[in-house]
Amino acid sequence: MNFGFTEEQDLLRSEARKFLDERCGLDTVREITEDASGPGFSRDLWKQIAELGWVGLTIPEAHGGAGLGWVDWVVVLEETGRSLFPSPLISTALAAHAIARFGSEAQQAAWLPRLANGSTIGTVAVLETGQVPGVEGIDLRGRASADGLTLSGDKTFVSDAACADLFVLAFRSETGHGLALVEAGASGLTVEALPGIDLTKRVGRLSLDSVRVGADAVLEAADAEAVGALLDAGAVAVTAEATGAAQAALSLTVSFANDRVQFGKPIAQFQGVKHPLAEMYVDITSFQSLVYYAAWCIDEGHEDAAIAAARAKAYASDVFPRIGIDVVGLHGGVGYTWEYDAHLYLKRAKWVRPAFGDADWHYDRVAQLGGF
Amino acid sequence: MDFDFSPEDEAFRAEVQAFIAEHAPKPGDDAGVAKWHAAVREKRWVGFSWPSEVGGGGGTISQQVILKDEMSKAKAPSLGSCFMGLAWVGPALIEYGTEAQKKRFIPDILDGKYQWCTGYSEPDSGSDLASLKCKGVRDGDDYVVNGQKIWTSIAMWSKWIILLVRTSGDGTKHEGITCLLVPMDSDGIEVRPIQNMSGGSMFAEVFFNDVRVPVENRLGSEGEGWKVTVSALAHERSSIAEVTGLQRTIGSIRELAARCQKNGKPASEDPGIRRRIAEADTKVEAMRLNGLGALTRQLKDASLPGETSVNKLHRANLEIELGELAVAIQGERGPLDGAVTEEDGKWQRLALNWPEVVIGGGTPNIQRNIIAERMLGLPKD
Numbered sequence: 036m037n038f039g040f041t042e043e044q045d046l047l048r049s050e051a052r053k054f055l056d057e058r059c060g061l062d063t064v065r066e067i068t069e070d071a072s073g074p075g076f077s078r079d080l081w082k083q084i085a086e087l088g089w090v091g092l093t094i095p096e097a098h099g100g101a102g103l104g105w106v107d108w109v110v111v112l113e114e115t116g117r118s119l120f121p122s123p124l125i126s127t128a129l130a131a132h133a134i135a136r137f138g139s140e141a142q143q144a145a146w147l148p149r150l151a152n153g154s155t156i157g158t159v160a161v162l163e164t165g166q167v168p169g170v171e172g173i174d175l176r177g178r179a180s181a182d183g184l185t186l187s188g189d190k191t192f193v194s195d196a197a198c199a200d201l202f203v204l205a206f207r208s209e210t211g212h213g214l215a216l217v218e219a220g221a222s223g224l225t226v227e228a229l230p231g232i233d234l235t236k237r238v239g240r241l242s243l244d245s246v247r248v249g250a251d252a253v254l255e256a257a258d259a260e261a262v263g264a265l266l267d268a269g270a271v272a273v274t275a276e277a278t279g280a281a282q283a284a285l286s287l288t289v290s291f292a293n294d295r296v297q298f299g300k301p302i303a304q305f306q307g308v309k310h311p312l313a314e315m316y317v318d319i320t321s322f323q324s325l326v327y328y329a330a331w332c333i334d335e336g337h338e339d340a341a342i343a344a345a346r347a348k349a350y351a352s353d354v355f356p357r358i359g360i361d362v363v364g365l366h367g368g369v370g371y372t373w374e375y376d377a378h379l380y381l382k383r384a385k386w387v388r389p390a391f392g393d394a395d396w397h398y399d400r401v402a403q404l405g406g407f
Numbered sequence: 408m409d410f411d412f413s414p415e416d417e418a419f420r421a422e423v424q425a426f427i428a429e430h431a432p433k434p435g436d437d438a439g440v441a442k443w444h445a446a447v448r449e450k451r452w453v454g455f456s457w458p459s460e461v462g463g464g465g466g467t468i469s470q471q472v473i474l475k476d477e478m479s480k481a482k483a484p485s486l487g488s489c490f491m492g493l494a495w496v497g498p499a500l501i502e503y504g505t506e507a508q509k510k511r512f513i514p515d516i517l518d519g520k521y522q523w524c525t526g527y528s529e530p531d532s533g534s535d536l537a538s539l540k541c542k543g544v545r546d547g548d549d550y551v552v553n554g555q556k557i558w559t560s561i562a563m564w565s566k567w568i569i570l571l572v573r574t575s576g577d578g579t580k581h582e583g584i585t586c587l588l589v590p591m592d593s594d595g596i597e598v599r600p601i602q603n604m605s606g607g608s609m610f611a612e613v614f615f616n617d618v619r620v621p622v623e624n625r626l627g628s629e630g631e632g633w634k635v636t637v638s639a640l641a642h643e644r645s646s647i648a649e650v651t652g653l654q655r656t657i658g659s660i661r662e663l664a665a666r667c668q669k670n671g672k673p674a675s676e677d678p679g680i681r682r683r684i685a686e687a688d689t690k691v692e693a694m695r696l697n698g699l700g701a702l703t704r705q706l707k708d709a710s711l712p713g714e715t716s717v718n719k720l721h722r723a724n725l726e727i728e729l730g731e732l733a734v735a736i737q738g739e740r741g742p743l744d745g746a747v748t749e750e751d752g753k754w755q756r757l758a759l760n761w762p763e764v765v766i767g768g769g770t771p772n773i774q775r776n777i778i779a780e781r782m783l784g785l786p787k788d
């Protein structure tokens with residue numbers, strides 16, 4: 036019985052933290068993300084984290100990855116979340132995860148090494164309008180043609196759409212659901228970047244007008260269940276980052292509360308300040324425990340994988356937005372300024388809330404998966 | 408990360424399961440309960456975590472967890488019947504008692520010969536327990552005790568009380584507190600039961616009027632009473648048994664929702680009810696995992712001070728929420744009682760008895776203070 040991390044995992048965490056603190060503090064994050072004409076991330080840092088093995092962390096060694104598990108990856112994601120590190124890391128790794136799990140040997144050999152070394156940026160495109168964050172909401176059509184598929188429809192809320200070279204795209208066909216690989220620049224594909232309030236997370240929209248892909252671009256083993264598993268994996272990844280971001284927001288507020296003096300004492304001494312901070316600690320600790328278990332379930336192929344992901348994301352989606360608001364509010368006027376960092380976490384929380392399903396959606400899934 | 412127990416621990420689990428299957432009484436079988444208590448005593452599972460020198464089981468931490476978990480799953484009766492003796496009087500005796508005290512009290516606690524009650528709270532000293540005023544004045548070989556305790560659970564059925572008294576007004580309020588072990592039939596003790604809001608009566612006021620307590624009944628040194636009780640209260644960490652209990656309650660509420668109608672359909676199909684149950688289920692799962700995290704640190708001797716308060720807050724919220732939910736599911740029968748309600752008013756009682764958990768074990772605000780001060784390093788208020 037050990038619900039803790041190994042020494043290697045602790046080392047991975049401290050190395051990740053050191054790298055991010057040194058190379059990409061919040062000043063740098065702002066510089067990168069506030070540049071409206073830029074891609075929203077640093078290609079230079081992207082190369083460096085690919086070299087550190089973060090992008091291909093869970094990709095098998097045979098395909099150029101580090102061959103580690105989701106528990107290891109959660110360690111890295113907590114740190115990128117803590118630093119609000121802007122990059123297509125989750126998107127690319129999820130695309131790779133889909134190919135590694137549901138692709139053929141040839142598809143894996145073709146794509147995984149390029150995703151692992153960062154030369155290809157990937158993302159997953161599942162959600163569509165209609166606010167159904169599950170397989171049921173997928174309406175983008177795949178029509179069988181002589182040599183593959185013709186895809187038509189739209190995808191909204193596609194993370195890192197504008198910088199992606201490769202989309203792992205969910206579709207619906209006569210025979211069921213599936214995942215197809217679509218390259219940026221494909222004829223009939225329009226990619227549109229959408230403005231967002233969290234500048235550290237770029238989102239876009241895809242529109243497909245009879246985009247033709249070959250049979251070799253359809254992930255062999257991908258069915259409705261696979262699409263569901265991919266969404267769960269996304270929920271776990273986003274929640275892991277949320278854990279780190281929420282902890283950073285809490286510690287920022289704790290140090291502010293210790294320093295700021297009103298009525299002759301640190302405001303940390305007022306229970307109106309102290310108790311919300313304690314509640315944040317309880318909530319963050321709790322969705323962190325849930326996400327650790329969810330990651331472990333993915334690694335083990337455990338039967339709890341889906342419900343564990345749903346519980347983690349439901350809890351995080353429910354409480355993180357409130358934490359973001361309290362963090363700003365507990366700072367008083369300075370919290371409302373652009374210059375001070377509190378709002379960065381509030382905005383991340385707003386991005387996290389709907390990503391891969393909001394709290395209502397996931398609590399409904401907990402009910403359904405729990406056999407209510 | 409690894410959720411498997413060692414082969415030795417799994418063998419122990421199998422032993423526990425087999426034992427429970429053989430000895431656990433059916434509900435309502437009172438004679439069976441007495442037999443169960445004798446059987447678990449013989450097995451040395453009463454005081455399972457206590458050292459074997461004092462008659463305990465010497466069980467490892469992971470075995471304690473397994474034992475509690477299996478018992479809770481099987482709805483087995485408690486291990487032993489002397490609740491407060493087992494929960495904190497015994498542990499305090501083991502740490503601070505003289506050899507004579509250990510010999511005198513521990514076997515009786517393990518055998519469940521009689522009940523202990525706990526005289527800490529006073530009318531003016533609740534959360535601020537260390538401000539207590541009940542006086543102990545040394546007179547020859549006795550302490551003479553004068554003052555009042557309140558909220559003393561099961562005082563009317565107890566043979567002994569573990570009592571905190573003030574023996575000195577010097578120094579900080581934590582100093583000058585002394586712990587005494589007092590027979591409840593001593594001259595000068597008066598017990599007045601208090602009725603609670605669900606109509607029951609299980610706690611009392613206890614008055615002390617020139618009660619003479621021999622010095623040999625002092626636990627720990629004079630002025631050491633705070634340390635004696637704090638160490639004994641900081642016992643249980645993993646909250647595993649509570650989690651199993653809460654999971655069972657949620658299971659029963661799901662069945663309840665399937666039996667009750669809401670808007671012309673089974674309440675179990677109502678999206679709002681389903682989400683409330685799912686949220687409670689998720690909180691309990693978070694408690695389970697928080698508990699396993701705490702247990703992991705305990706096994707590595709790296710417990711975080713105050714971490715139990717995280718699950719205590721969850722527990723307090725859930726205790727209230729589950730009672731509310733179960734009553735709300737019954738709609739207009741919610742405020743009724745007795746046979747017209749589901750399960751003869753069981754849920755109505757739950758909805759009225761939450762203070763036992765929420766207030767009895769230290770209030771939520773006190774837990775928030777503990778987390779803020781010990782986990783986050785914020786100043787005391």
Ligand SMILES: Cc1cc2nc3c(=O)[nH]c(=O)nc-3n(C[C@H](O)[C@H](O)[C@H](O)COP(=O)(O)OP(=O)(O)OC[C@H]3O[C@@H](n4cnc5c(N)ncnc54)[C@H](O)[C@@H]3O)c2cc1C
Nearest residue numbers: 525526527528532533534558559560762763766767770772
């Ligand atoms: C069912 C039950 C059984 C009990 N059994 C026993 C027993 O066997 N033996 C025993 O000694 N005691 C027992 N108690 C007493 C219990 O420990 C106290 O009720 C508890 O510690 C709270 O004290 P109080 O009731 O005086 O409330 P108070 O301490 O007066 O609290 C009143 C309110 O003020 C809040 N408050 C107090 N201090 C602070 C603070 N610093 N910051 C913010 N808010 C604060 C509290 O949260 C609470 O909401 C029992 C209580 C109950 C309900």
